[in-house]
Amino acid sequence: MKIHPLITNSQDLADLCARLAKSDFVAVDTEFMRENTYWPELCLVQIANTEEAAAIDPMAQGIDLSPLLDLLTDNEDVLKVFHAGGQDVEIIYNATGRTPHPIFDTQIAMMAISQSEQIGYSNLVESWLGITVDKGARFTDWSRRPLTDRQIDYAIGDVTHLSKIFPKILKRLVKTGRGAWLNEEMEKLADPENYRNDPAQAWRRIKASGRNPTVLGRLKAIAEWREHEAQSKNIPRGRIARDETLADLAGHPPRQQADLAKVRGLSQGWKDNEIGKRLMATIAGAQSLSEEEMPPRTPRGAPLGKEGALVADLLKLLLKIRAREIDVAARLLSRSDELEMLAAGVRKNLAVMQGWRYEVFGHDAVDLVEGKLAFAVENGKLKMTHVDDAKQGDDGIAEQADSQATP
Known part of the structure; x- marks a missing residue:
């Protein structure tokens, strides 16, 4: 297999994608950082078929990623193969508003041919290829430039191994006749609704006890406010306030801004700063949840x-x-x-x-x-x-x- 040097310019990327577009499948992986930002920061994209592999630097000055993104999201003739690809798909969706399709996830596929619930990539490579993956570069800072040879070799290895494993898994699926079992799971992975970030629906991810429409309406307003605050500053939502703090504010709203200093999880400064003022205005303007928005009652948790x-x-x-x-x-x-x-x-x-x-x-x-x-x-x-x-x-x-x- 031919391994290309790190791709940092638009022409080399366009040429690569033109060749890969003729493949039956491509193995794809990404490296990203999200610890300090609201939106995951894409730092590297790796891609391979059975003949060639390359790492692409999306942070390179002036590089046009359109050929790559079009290959992943618009070309229905090429199967896109990931391993535990949920976060990779999310990043592609954030960049394009579209998801890769058709798609195949080897972690999901392993569930149909073994008792592995969530097999890790290293174990996958070990079991299928007998190769021990060097994990030394796994937790490095992928946003730093220049990238080291060790980082690039590690990253490209993810897709070169995957391009060899996928045909073997596919052969096993064909032999067992269980390929159709995975259709629904793969479509779920590619469903754009799983990655669409609607701040107005952010409250649904927060655990809240009870079904009081007033409390839930307040939670909805506060959660949406937090999403906008985090997006505007491009910081993780938890840095604004944790989920449990929002649930506490919804159930026991402060009467005045000075009371924010007493809320666990908020700093003393909120009692008189601008973000505290915006939060109080959000709480004051919250409306009770409508009957149509109330979470459905389900048998789950019903006493047996x-x-x-x-x-x-x-x-x-x-x-x-x-x-x-x-x-x-x-x-x-x-x-x-x-x-x-x-x-x-x-x-x-x-x-x-x-x-x-x-x-x-x-x-x-x-x-x-x-x-x-x-x-x-x-x-x-x-x-x-x-x-x-x-x-x-x-x-x-x-x-x-x-x-x-x-x-």
């Missing part, structure tokens, strides 16, 4: 009672058994909250009750809840047994014994 909780535990045991039997990550089949809903009698609008998940696991889960499935130990291993099948087997043995006992 002792028997229901036991059923939920049995469902989780069943999930572990089935995941082990077919060598798949349990989380790909179902989540714990879905199993609790099943135990509570819910059947509608659950992923486990639809499509391949129902065929592979859901119908057995329902049978367990309805008393049609039991656990048994065979050769020292726990397995599932349908009650009807077991009963028929017992009846057959009994009939055979009776016939032998009859003179």
